[in-house]
Amino acid sequence: MLKSGKEAAETIGETVFRRIRQDIISGALPPGSKIRLEQTKERYSVSVSTLREILSRLTTENLVIAEGQRGFEVSPASRRELLELADLRILLESHAIGLSFATGDLDWEARIVAAHHKLSAIERQLLEGDASRTVDWVRYDWEFHQALVSACNSETLMATLSSVFDRFLRYHLLAESFRGKPVVDDHRRLFELAMKRDVGGAQDILTRHVRNGTEHVLKSGRIR
Structure with missing residues (x-):
């Protein structure tokens, strides 16, 4: 047609x-x-x-x-905006985790398993020094975090979180470096806590994950 x-x-x-x-x-x-x-x-x-x-x-x-x-x-990049985006991401994603963990079904668990499998495969290659997979990591990182909150049953929350996540991600790409094993460990713990429906534990890991990522970007010296 x-x-x-x-x-x-x-x-x-x-x-x-x-x-x-x-x-x-x-x-x-x-x-x-x-x-x-x-x-x-x-x-x-x-x-x-x-x-x-x-x-x-x-x-x-x-x-x-x-x-x-x-x-x-x-839009310019600034330390102030990065910190504001970090706070907003923690707030939105923590709330979405609480909603999603409470209502997620077997299909939700399957999405998380699949997303973490792809993410961890790319992260292994990055840890081995294959920097060419950074673009793939960016996509799979979002798909994993999206899967965690995909059962929150709020399109508005998901859309807002997606926008904030992308703006936060821009700063990581400007830093031009992969954070290494700590970020891999965070993703593994988030996966394990999701399978246990441990809301508080996952929210704590997420907060640390975002805060450490923010510090990593600031230490790169590329953001003023």
């Missing part, structure tokens, strides 16, 4: 939105860089009007700043 012109434009817009958003999170579009409309529309093969709509959407996630008549800029 052929798509109408409007539906095709919406599909292109969504695809480009995801590409630009991912480029901001990965650092391909660096913090504080100007987004020049003419150059950017060529880079992503999209019209200026669609590009403006996409950038306006990204301002609602604080990934882009609108500068009035001067256009748009990738």
